[in-house]
Amino acid sequence: MSTARTTTTAGQQHADRPSAVSRATTRTLETVQDDGGLVTSVVRRTQLPSGLRIITEQMAGARSSSIGVWVGVGSRDETTATHGASHFLEHLLFKGTSERSALDISIALDAVGGEFNAFTAKEYTCFHARVLADDLPLAVDVLGDMITGSLIESHDVDAERDVILDEIAMHDDDPDDVVQNLLAALAWGADTPLGRPIAGTDASIEAMTRAQIRRFHRRHYVPANTVISIAGAVDHTAVVRAVKKAFSRHDWLEGAAAPVEPRALARGRRPEVGAGSAEVHRPFEQVNLVIGREGLVRDDERRYALGVLNVALGGGTSSRLFQEVREVRGLAYSVYSFSSQYADSGVVGVAVGCLPDRTDEVLSVVREQLELIAEEGITADELARGKGQLVGGMILGLEDSGSRMMRLGKNELVHGEIVGIDEVIRRIEAVTLEEVRAVAADVFGRPELLAVVGPGESAAEPIL
Template sequence: MVTESIPGVRSVAVGVWIGVGSRFERPAEAGISHFLEHMLFKGTPTHSPEEIAQAFDALGGEVNAATGKDYTVLYCRVLDELLDRAMPLLADMAQRPVMRDLEQEREVVLEEIAMYEDDPQDQIHDLASEAVFPDQALGRPVIGTAEVIGGVTEAVVRDYHRGHYTAPNMVVAAAGNVAHERVLELSERLLREVSPQRSEGVFEPAAPGRPALVVKEKATEQYHVCLGGPGLSRNDPRRHAQSVLDTVLGGSMSSRLFQEVREKRGLAYSVGSYAVGYADAGQVGVYLGTREDNLGVACEIIGAELRRIGEEPLPADELRRAKDHLKGRLVLGMESSSTRMNRIGRAVLTDTELLTIDEIVERVEAVTADDVIALAREHWHPDAMSVAAIGPKGDAIRSAVAALSPQLAAA
């Protein structure tokens, strides 16, 4: 259990974190972690789904859940004085779901999958992950597939819950106007029925593949393109330099991609970069959404900027601006009890180094221009990245990709 006191606030955010996500699934289980997350809201032995919703509404708070590649979290945010009423509900949902209305919720998730299939701006990132980590769980979408969800049985979902929602695989995290001792007492009392057995969760080591081109022809108004490549693990000491690089390249309004593609030329509404870390690997990416008329030129600019950031010296003022942006975003985000709960809960669950704000700022300040350039050469060169694309014409996609990587376009 982990808590963080935030003086001066009147809220408490509390989450039950479980160390299971899509990365722990076999192909025949694709999406079951996410489906189980839905079933947590479908009632307990003492509360119907409607009563759960009414209870949290009466508290004036919010309750939700999320599933990632390597975690599931059930969380709520309420007034500090209502924690004693909220935590029993949260604990009941996490450890005693009755799987009521499974067939009805199956249809809800199938609709969610259909909505996902209709949203290329969401799906394109999963296609990029599939290209970077082929034929492995790390490359599959968290939401799963209609084939698996359409056939999963109640017994399978119950077994999955029993095997993964165990005490050694769970972390309770709270942040806000709260005392550690109070949360500890509530957790020990309310979660005492959680199995003490170790979780069944095991994931296969990450194995990035060779650069690949994944093209999905679909009748869309825009072409959606995502470059992806292997990145740093979440505890890699260079991750702070990677954050600076991401900020310079496409992670802010003054970034090179935003300025060159959108502001100066008007070639796209949405363009940017990102980086994510896992236990043993990571992924970097660049996303672009644009019309066919602008696709080729936009890809040329992205390719040129990716090469330039690894070849030319990084100006001191640009480095300074990126560091200040990161520090400001970090400090402003920490004003939220939910953000702080997410930070500490995810870190403890995933065994990520948990640094103070001052320690993070110090490490960001220590990043040099040479650090940024070295990472750009290692992970962000377009010739070493895969490309995923969704759009009406495969030929138009391949023609544009040639500006990023001639080898991929020709493959």
């Protein structure tokens, strides 16, 4: 992306959380121009009196639009009795409203060639669609109908219960899912909100009632807890009008906004990350293992240095782990590092899939690399490659309206700010070798977590 000038208003990095306002407020957050002075992108934000936030990015030359409805509720907002409710509810909102049946909802977007889906995470749920520009009002109306007017009928709850049980079984057959769930349970505890699987368990889904799900919907699906992000061929003023109309059903937009308290404050104290090892035996051909550590929280200023470190360690074919584990020693086909960050906790780790008789050697090599990078950091060449990969990957990933919609919605909902692309690039480029070394020494100097999933008796030695 070539940008000669980026004009950003003072409201770009806004700390204001949803609160009661007497009228809608609108800001221009970012205007990007190309080398010839032509405006290529404009980001605007409107907050309605109800607390609903609407973020748009007008992309020059786009002929499609992507929309996401982001609700600040996920699996970590559930109690033991409602474990799986966020994901269950995601399914049920597609099952029909007083205006549309489930088939009507599907037909509405299929008939115009639109793409339509949803996903649930630990801290949010997102319903999203991509359509031609002329069909954006239709997508807004369908999503508004689903969010505000879903019936959540008893027969739909019972039917979808079986679908979700099948989905849980599917994840249980995927070694990557099993080992990541095992790591979360090991890190935070199997009975804690962060440690539990997002979809729930067989027992929790079978016990879930319609009344519980409806109460969960009424409590969390409120305007002050919702962000609507749209990118592509979009007119901000027209979108705001369409959203007001579509989401005013059932008086959903009425009433004052209730401030949304950051999760870390709402939960009182930061969840502790444990240490140790855990194994699950499954009839898989490979052993899948994750070596983890406590990571950074989502808003930690060191996250850019950690991002560069993650790329250098295991983020591509030139990374240390790929070269040492796969290219030099031929121990595994897949090896990579990752960082998962939440409002008040996080984990970093390395994931590997290998043949059972190579488990000990893989563990030894990975631990050796983690110790080395914790002691010495990375080289200047690795720093340059890490920055280049992060910047290039980010820009290439924002070539379509869907990716830009995701960036806007997630950042507004979970960070409470929209950081411009040029500013993100500046922060990445500003990372120093010393900053990477310091964060490497910190996170990889913490107690180890080891999750192992594979056939029979694992060769991994338990951590005492």
